[in-house]
Each structure stands twice: as structure tokens, then as C-alpha cells.
Amino acid sequence: MIRNRRRPAAVVAGVAVSTLVLAACGSSGDSAEDANTLTFLVDNTELSVDLAEALASAFEAQNEGVDVQVETRPQGGEGDNVVKTRLSTGDMADVFQYNSGSLLQALNPAETLVPVTDQPFVDNLEDVFRQAVTIDGEVYGAPFGTAMGGGVLYNRAVYEQLGLEVPQTWDEFMANNAAIEEAGITPVIQTYGPDATWTSQLPVLGDFHNVAAEEPDFAEQWTAGEAKFASTPAAAAGFEHLQEIHEAGYQNEDFASAGYSDGLEMLASGEGAHYPMLTFAVPEIVAQFPDQAQDVGFFALPGDDAATNGLTVWAPAGVYVPVTTEGDKRELAMDFLGFIASPEGCDAMTEVASPAGPYLVEGCTLPEDVPQAVQDLQSYFEEDGRTTPALEFVSPVKGTSLEQITVEVGSGIRSAQDAAALYDEDAKKQAQQLGIEGW
């Protein structure tokens, strides 16, 4: 009993002490800030950190006395939380990397970011990227890394061994799959493990070139709330393709638990033949499986018509300056963005990571010896009309549960038609949140 009686006092004392500690923490913090120091927040993928470090040290070498400190945050939804929270509390790093396109829109750039429209480097940006970081007429960022293609990474050794040709239509693709399965190789790699559910979206998102080929106004009407995935056959096709793959049993046996790196390994080793993916996986394949990297090629997701076959392009992420970066620091930050969007910046990035596609900055070049998959990707850029930016770069409306929905379709839990309707419903929330008319 005696011990029991003492406890309340101890608790009160404990709380008092911890409040004092908290208060003490609050008052220290941001003293001694150096105008020549920039903090640079990037996501914590190995690639992003490598690129950021390379840019930081190249910029430091060019500007004496400047110190760029790279900070990291988680990827995906958790990272979105960090970025949004830090922006809304005025606690953002001096410059930060974040998605371009529809996700950028959700940061409310007009109030949170400094426009770079007047900066000289903006003239050097390619249209695809400039559009992806332009909101209400103001440009906001510099490109972090290269453009990417969304399509199918495939194993060329398997294709050679079985005498297959790169498919131009969905039917040809499925015929290839049948032949690959006969040879005892997994035709389509899918990875729905807890950290890799995002990979399930590629068959839908990467199909947008085919959607736009058939319905050129889809993006506009989708934004206006007039066109829907469920009621547009070309748009619902992505979901249906995923369902077909599942029903044909073309997935790897462990698709439900496999992770992203498992998928890359299966592809590089030739255990699996196709992996619907963004080409940003190429640098990682090169780093992890240097001997097999030349076996990995790339083709755009095939649609109904061979004549309109082409590539869905992802603009790179951007580097932005929040409004909380002020005075001299803001100028330094602008210089840093200018450096990132310059040939020197591109070269600094090329040095640490093999490019996943073309840089969207005038004057930037790719090295001669780019990996096979990137060469394949380049060929789409060389012809007019064979590339289309992904839907998320031409419309602010993107549902947030797509990855769960595509996992359901790819696992046979939900039918393609039902999934398309559910995605329409999902996108509605985003549109309403952004205050877009027609939803």
C-alpha cells in the first residue's frame, strides 16, 4: 500500500520533468543558421540519395563555401505525409524533391512554393517536364533525374532462346506469354508484397498512350468529370489486361508476397520474361546484376492496334523551393535549381547512376554505353507521335487507392469492370478535395 500511495506524486513529478524537457527542446533548434548551407530533402531510395549526393557535391565544388546537406524521407504515402506536414508547419528543408504532375498539385504550390518561372534555366526545360511542373501558368521546379517510360521490361535472352519478337499488339503479347509458359518460364512477373503494391498499377497507368491513341480527349474529359474509366472501353482495357494475365495463370507463383527487388532478380536471371515496370528500375538492375543488365530490354505496353503502338512517358520528379526559404538562401536555392537543370548537373547525375531515360534539359546528353533497356526506350522518343505523357502529368485527378484496386484485380479478388468503376469513385474524392468542377 505504501508504494501505491507514492505513485501519484511520482507521476506528477515525471510529467513536470518531461514538460520541462519538451520546452527545452522547443527553444533550442534553429539557431546558428548559415546562409551558405542548404538542406535538401529527398526520398530514401538508393537512387535518389545517390543522385542528390552527386548534385550536392558537384554544386559545392562549383561554389566555394557552400554546403548542401542531403536529408531523406520515406517513399510513397508515408513520404507524402512528411512533405505535406513539413510544408504546412513551415518546417520544410531549403529545397526538396517531390513528384511532378498530379501529386505536385496536391501540395497547393501557389501558397507553398516559390515559382521559378522567371529563372533563366526554365527556357532549357523540355516541354514534357515544364508542363508537369506548371500549375496555373507558373513553373515550379527543376528536373531530378531523367524521364522514364512505363511499359514492359523483358528478358532478351529468353526472347532469343524462344525465337520471339517484340509484340506490337496485346494479342501478340499474350501469344508470346503462351510460348514462354510452355518453355517453363514465368511469363509475367507481378509483385504484390507489402512494400511493392505500387508495382501493380503499371498495366493500367502504362497503358495511357493506347487510351489517348483511341480517345484523344480522354485526359481533358476525365479532368472535367465527363469521361470515366468504367464507361470508356479503351481506358478499362488496362484493368482487363491485368485480369487476363491472372486468369491465364501467367504470374509467378509467389506474386502475392514477392517484393520489388525479387521481381528485378527474376527478370534479370531469366526466371521471368516480362515485368510491367517503369524504366527507373534500369539503374538498379545495372547496379545489382551488372552481368545480366544487357539481357534486359524494354517495350511499350502493347494495345489493340499495332499502327498506334507507343510509349507512356513519366516526367522526372522535380526539385522545389518552399516559400519558407527566404532572402540570400532563396537565391542560393535558385542557383542550385539552375545547376540541376544544366548539362553539368546532368553529367553529375550520370556519373553516379546509369540514366533511366533521356534528361529533359536542353544540352544534356546520354553516354554512349547506356543499358539496352534505355536504348530501347530512346527509340520511341526518336519518332514523332510515339510518346504520350502519363495521365497523372496531364490531369490533376488521380485516385489514391489505385494500387490496392489493381492488386485486387491481379489477385482475382475483383473483376476488371468492377475495379474500373471503383477507381472512378476513388478519383472523385481527389477531385472534390482539389475543388474541381464537375465532380
Added chain:
Amino acid sequence: MATVIHSAPAGQASAPPAPERPRRRAKSQYPYWFYLPAGVVYGVLFLVPTVIAFYFSLTRWGLFSQEFIGFDNFVQFFRERALVTGLKNSLIYGVLTSALKVVLGLLFAVMLTSQIIARGWLRSVVFFPVLVSTIGVGITFVVLMDPQEGLINEALALVGIDGPGWLTDPDLALYSVALVDVWKGVGLATVIYIAGIVSIPRDYFEAAAMDGAGAWQRFRNIILPLARPATVTVIILSLIGGLRSFDLIWAMTRGGPGFSSDVIASVIYKQYQAGFWGLSTAGNVILFLAVALIVVPLFWALNRKQVEM
């Protein structure tokens, strides 16, 4: 957590022998203003945000703007198919984990209060999982439960059983997580029960021994009824914990595959992640009301019977 461990044994100690209670009430050694610092912290960090949350649940709330939209968020939340699954899953999860913790906790407690070898060590072993980080437990079990390479299915394969996809089968995922939750939480229930059983006066057992009662009769007629306050504590605590559980589910399945193991809390979290802060707050208000509607009447019913006894 800490308060739970402290208050529970004290509650049990006071319940069966009645005269103790008034004596403790009468004499508080410290004046009430000693509670002020705690009161301020509680008010600022808990009460005020709770009240504000009720307002924000009626707005469309983004980074810098908020717009009053009445009950639209609630309408939207109830139209969402994921929420209906979430609500159902939360109930299944809460009831299942709570029931298993009561049964297993009581069994362990009976075993650990009897004269067995290495009793102290066994008590630590049972309590140990409570001390481990939930996320750590979650990640560990994700590895163990891997359908192809996990230790569990490999062990089953040795005896010729083809193990299921514990976390990848949409019909099974929620139950697998619930079982891990029980593994992790049963230690706490056991400790509460041990305290309850130990505080039963020895006289009852001696009297029963004189009458020649066997082990089963001692359990059925002495331990079970007299450990009732402990049962109430375990049920209430684990039910509340189960209804609002989030961390373990998030670490193990993220609500997947698809939406099949989503609970209310994970649905709310996903809305928050997506930047739908008003909608997410509305979800929290719903969760608050749901927990209150289930637990308050239950608490009342359980405690009323206790007084009658």
C-alpha cells in the same frame, strides 16, 4: 500501457474484501493542485484537439484551406466500400483477439500461479512479447509467414502439410494478423489474471481443500468467479485495443491484399495519407463513437453484475 499495469492489480485488491475501499478514499496525502500539471497536459494535448476534431470533421480540409461542408464527409465515408469492410473487420478483430486473450490469459495465469518448475522464468517468457516493438513483431512475422520461404510453412511442409498464404490469402490475412496480436498481447492479460488470482484470499482454497475439492472444482468455483474483475479488465482493454488497432495490421499487410484486411483505423490512415484530412478526421470521429457505443454499455453491464455478486 504503464497505467494499465499499475491500476489493474490495485482494482482487484480492493474489490473482494469490501472494507478496504473507504479507508483509502478518506486519506489522500497530497492536495488536489498536485494534479494540475497533468491536468494541463491532458487538456492541451488531448481534450482540446478532441473538441477541435469534431469541427474539422465537418470541413474539407487541405494544406492551407478549409471549407465547411456539413456532413458530406460522413456521407462519403459511409458510401466508401472500404469502410464497410473496415468496420466489419474491426469488429471481428476486436472480438476475436479479446476472446482469445481472455481464454489463453486465464489458462496461462492458472498455470503460472500453480507450483511449477521455473515459474518465474516462465512468467517472464509469457510477458516478453508485450515488451517488444509492435512493428518489429509485425515485420518478423511477415518473414515467418511468407507462403513460400517462411519458417511456418517450411515447418508444415516437413510434416506434409501444404501451408496456406497466411498474409496473402484475402480470406485469411485478417485472422493471421489477429493471431499475432494475441501472441503479442496475451502476456498482459496473463499478468492481470495472475494479479487477480493471487489476490484471492487463501482461506477459500484451504476451505475447498478441507471439503475435498479437486483442481477442476477449485478452478470452476473459486478462481473463475473471484477473478471476475480481472476478466472485466482484460475484456475491456483488449476490446478497445482491438477495435482501434492499427500498427500491427499496417506493419503486416497494409490492409491488403487489396482491401481485405483493412480495419477502420487503416482506412482512416489512408485518407490522411492521401491528404483528405477532413475526411480522415470524420473517420476518427466515427471510430470514437463506435468504440464508445460498444465499450461503454459493455463496461456498464459487466461492472453491474460484479456489484451484484
